[in-house]
Amino acid sequence: xxxxxxxxxxxxxxxxxxxxxxxxxxxxxxxxxxxxxxxxxxxxxxxxxxxxxxxxxxxxxxxxxxxxxxxxxxxxxxxxxxxxxxxxxxxxxxxxxxxxxxxxxxxxxxxxxxxxxxxxxxxxxxxxxxxxxxxxxxxxxxxxxxxxxxxxxxxxxxxxxxxxxxxxxxxxxxxxxxxxxxxxxxxxxxxxxxxxxxxxxxxxxxxxxxxxxxxxxxxxxxxxxxxxxxxxxxxxxxxxxxxxxxxxxxxxxxxxxxxxxxxxxxxxxxxxxxxxxxxxxxxxxxxxxxxxxxxxxxxxxxxxxxxxxxxxxxxxxxxxxxxxxxxxxxxxxxxxxxxxxxxxxxxxxxxxxxxxxxxxxxxxxxxxxxxxxxxxxxxxxxxxxxxxxxxxxxxxxxxxxxxxxxxxxxxxxxxxx
Amino acid sequence: xxxxxxxxxxxxxxxxxxxxxxxxxxxxxxxxxxxxxxxxxxxxxxxxxxxxxxxxxxxxxxxxxxxxxxxxxxxxxxxxxxxxxxxxxxxxxxxxxxxxxxxxxxxxxxxxxxxxxxxxxxxxxxxxxxxxxxxxxxxxxxxxxxxxxxxxxxxxxxxxxxxxxxxxxxxxxxxxxxxxxxxxxxxxxxxxxxxxxxxxxxxxxxxxxxxxxxxxxxxxxxxxxxxxxxxxxxxxxxxxxxxxxxxxxxxxxxxxxxxxxxxxxxxxxxxxxxxxx
Ligand SMILES: Nc1ncnc2c1ncn2[C@@H]1O[C@H](COP(=O)(O)OP(=O)(O)O)[C@@H](O)[C@H]1O
Ligand SMILES: [Mg+2]
Numbered sequence: 001x002x003x004x005x006x007x008x009x010x011x012x013x014x015x016x017x018x019x020x021x022x023x024x025x026x027x028x029x030x031x032x033x034x035x036x037x038x039x040x041x042x043x044x045x046x047x048x049x050x051x052x053x054x055x056x057x058x059x060x061x062x063x064x065x066x067x068x069x070x071x072x073x074x075x076x077x078x079x080x081x082x083x084x085x086x087x088x089x090x091x092x093x094x095x096x097x098x099x100x101x102x103x104x105x106x107x108x109x110x111x112x113x114x115x116x117x118x119x120x121x122x123x124x125x126x127x128x129x130x131x132x133x134x135x136x137x138x139x140x141x142x143x144x145x146x147x148x149x150x151x152x153x154x155x156x157x158x159x160x161x162x163x164x165x166x167x168x169x170x171x172x173x174x175x176x177x178x179x180x181x182x183x184x185x186x187x188x189x190x191x192x193x194x195x196x197x198x199x200x201x202x203x204x205x206x207x208x209x210x211x212x213x214x215x216x217x218x219x220x221x222x223x224x225x226x227x228x229x230x231x232x233x234x235x236x237x238x239x240x241x242x243x244x245x246x247x248x249x250x251x252x253x254x255x256x257x258x259x260x261x262x263x264x265x266x267x268x269x270x271x272x273x274x275x276x277x278x279x280x281x282x283x284x285x286x287x288x289x290x291x292x293x294x295x296x297x298x299x300x301x302x303x304x305x306x307x308x309x310x311x312x313x314x315x316x317x318x319x320x321x322x323x324x325x326x327x328x329x330x331x332x333x334x335x336x337x338x339x340x341x342x343x344x345x346x347x348x349x350x351x352x353x354x355x356x357x358x359x360x361x362x363x364x365x366x367x368x369x370x371x372x373x374x375x376x377x378x379x380x381x382x383x384x385x386x387x388x389x390x391x392x393x394x395x396x397x398x399x400x401x402x403x404x405x406x407x408x409x410x411x412x413x414x415x416x417x
Numbered sequence: 418x419x420x421x422x423x424x425x426x427x428x429x430x431x432x433x434x435x436x437x438x439x440x441x442x443x444x445x446x447x448x449x450x451x452x453x454x455x456x457x458x459x460x461x462x463x464x465x466x467x468x469x470x471x472x473x474x475x476x477x478x479x480x481x482x483x484x485x486x487x488x489x490x491x492x493x494x495x496x497x498x499x500x501x502x503x504x505x506x507x508x509x510x511x512x513x514x515x516x517x518x519x520x521x522x523x524x525x526x527x528x529x530x531x532x533x534x535x536x537x538x539x540x541x542x543x544x545x546x547x548x549x550x551x552x553x554x555x556x557x558x559x560x561x562x563x564x565x566x567x568x569x570x571x572x573x574x575x576x577x578x579x580x581x582x583x584x585x586x587x588x589x590x591x592x593x594x595x596x597x598x599x600x601x602x603x604x605x606x607x608x609x610x611x612x613x614x615x616x617x618x619x620x621x622x623x624x625x626x627x628x629x630x631x632x633x634x635x636x637x638x639x640x641x642x643x644x645x646x647x648x649x650x651x652x653x654x655x656x657x658x659x660x661x662x663x664x665x666x667x668x669x670x671x672x673x674x675x676x677x678x679x680x681x682x683x684x685x686x687x688x689x690x691x692x693x694x
Contacts, residue, residue: 230500300537303495304600308550308607309527312498318549319539 050396054389060178060191061133061141063104063167069116071124076109076116080131088163099160103167105132105191130174135191135383137164141173144382155382181390185356186367186375190383193376195391197355201271201366202340202398205351208275208362209282209339214332216279217286218321221328224287225294226316245284252281253348261349268350269365277345282335289331293324325413333406337399343370369395446471446611446641447492451506454487454496461487464506465667467660469611474633474642476652476673479662480688485645488662489613492643493529494522510611527554530604534616536596538588538603543580546588546599547571550607566606573639574602575632594625598632605640612636614644618651630655649689653677661685 067083084100085091091100108131115129116122132138136156139145141164151158167173184194228234256277260266266273297320305315321328346352352371359366367375369391376388445468454462462484469475469492477485487496494515496502507514515525527550538546547567550556557563567584571577576598580591588599597617604612614633618626633642633655646652652659652673659676661669661684669676669685680686 298537300533300535301539302498303531303533304537304539304603305549306495306498307493307526307531307533308553308603309523310549310553311523314553318553323540 050389050392053386054391054393056142056144057181057386057390058178059142059175060180061138062130062174062176063133063137064128064130064172064174065104065108066126066128067112068126069112069122069124074113076113080104080108080112088166096159099157100163102134103137103160103163105134106189107132107192132180132191133173135189135381136160138191139382140164141168141175144386181387185358186354186372187356190379190381190387193384193387195369195372195387195394196358198367198369198372198391199394199398200359201274201351201355201371202369204271204359204362204366205274205278205346205368206336206340208272209278210332210336212276212279213282213286213335217283217332217335218290218328220283221287221290221294222316222321225291226320227312241284241287245288248344249281249342250344250348252277253345255280256345257348267363267365269353269355269367270363271351271359271366271368272362273349274346274351274366274368275362277349278336278339278342281342281345282332282339285335285338286328286331289334290324290328293327293331294320296327297323322413326410329406329409329413333402337402340398340402341370341395343368343374346371369398444471445469446511447643448509449488449491449506450509452488452491452508453505454484454491455501455503455505456487456499457501460665462491462665467667467670469641469643470658471641472637472639473658474637474644474656475658475660476656477643477645477660477662478647478649478652478688479668481647483662484665485662486615489531489615489643489645492611492613493526493531495526495531497522527607528609529611529613530607530609532597532600532604532612532614532617535620536593536600538591538596538599540587540589542585543571543588543591543599544584547602547606550603554607556607570602570606571599573605573636574598575628575635576602592625594621594628597621597625597629601629601632601636605636609640611641611643614642616645616647619647626651649677649691661688663688 065080065083066087067079068086070079081097081101084103085097088100091097111129111131112127115127133141136145137160140156140161145154145156147161156164164173180192181194182199183196184192185197187193224234224238256273260273260276261268301319301323302315305319306312310318346368350365351367352375353365353367354375355365355367357364373388373391373395376384376391447469449465449467452462452465452467453460465488467488477489479485490496490499491504491508496504504516508516510525510528514520539549541549544567547570548557548563551563551566557566568577571580576595579595580586580599588596591599597620601612601617618629621629630651633644636642644652644655646655656673659669659671659673660667661676661680661682663684669680669682676685677689680689
């Protein structure tokens, strides 16, 4: 009798436990789904915000103006101003005139000059040309400045809006794709500022960084993991490599400043120095992940190679390293992706300069994408705000491109066994 | 592939408590003299004196953990790569100590091939698996010669008929038994004199095992074979010489029939009768 009761109790106890385990499992899965959803929502919001404020930078407003080119003389600024005055003859007051001139970008005279120098036949004639609109007009046409705002709260005044409207009625306002943004360097005028210097600077830096840190890192990992005898020295080195991976990046910048600039006297602001500093930063990551990847290769592969008379070096380079390559590449990409987003060490070696001309070599001055974001984010003009967001978009695109490359490379090297 | 002469280790050195069941002492291909192996400070093998005779199959048996793998890995210096492993005594190949300074380990391993417990083909094609050894040793001048070596090795390993039309397929796509024969072909391809096998059938089903056993019996004609096995029947079927290890000591060695039929040591008797696992 007692035994029977016990069996019943035991079965109930087991059933309860089973239910509990089942519930715990369901609960955990729900928490997981919730966490992923929250993450996705944040990601969407982030992308939404950046896209919303950055996409407008890829468009640029142009205004068509008629200019009577002087038969002689180089006062192109005067010609442009006169053209504007003649188009709006009712503008008389000095203050209003200044507002009128702000309709077109300060580069308009240079455009006119280039045009006339190319076609000397235009001298003494009236020409009609498209020039970049001023930053505020650009913002207004793209809908970034609202008419609904009270006049003293917006940078474009009522009169100017009236002029833009009349130009638009005449079909003299157009928005075009902003190639200039991708092909030019920084500028004080938001409508003239471009990302090219930063993109090239980042690209050069990353190439230098990869060229230094990938071979060095992989060979170090191979040496430490496969060939070095374990002793106090290798332990010491290992501990220090792990510590280096955790050192704040600005310290590497200081090192670069002290060693590369002051001792080796390499040029300031150069992507080569930037790449070298970033390589210092990336090396520990590549070494650590590389060693982990090498360690994950089954020892039976090494034994197989050694047993047919391969030297230890041959065993590593013919068999172990190719198998570890996917892991090594992942580490490299993690390292360089981090390097791509690094600002602090680049500030130390002067890659924070205002650079207008595109860098021609890895020794010419340049900035980098995150530094450019940092610089533009600091500027008050509304035009720089959209450019900041656009630069972030390009930085993100860069990262995605790198990750894609990593995935493709992994696919290529991945061997199932 | 013929053995050059060397004196077998003198009887007196064999250790007082080893039962030697041989009457004659033929010329040994390999011999260990007072081989002692440590992992760190812990000894795993004590004073092993064993001769490996040419063109014989020598079986190493004993309960697990007794040091069979440790011993066989000393014969081609595979233990060199094990951290903390230290060796005392001598291992002679054709009379020369393979642990003597100045010995080329890489050269040595081309003379002594090895097949492991778990089939471990390279994650490459069947062809590349076999061709790798000859390629790195420069044994083939051109691709025809290489093809010939690959085909001959696969043939000798009894695998050729099964893989002839898929030499470019990955080695890992083969069945376990086929993979093990591929590993044997890979070892044969560098034309070793001795082939060491550490429990080559323990990961295989009975049919694949039978196939490998057949192969080993054939290979004996060309090569000297040392095989570790935990199957007494396999040792009895395959080998001419047997050595019984117990707790890091060589307890009994001699002709297989004698070791199985009339063991002199209590421990050997218990083991071959199935009383110790
Ligand atoms: N790499 C190693 N490090 C430390 N001890 C080891 C190592 N390999 C084997 N041993 C020890 O050496 C002894 C013999 O092992 P092994 O030769 O593998 O035995 P068997 O192959 O006969 O089963 C065991 O006690 C084992 O624990
Ligand atoms: Mg073993």
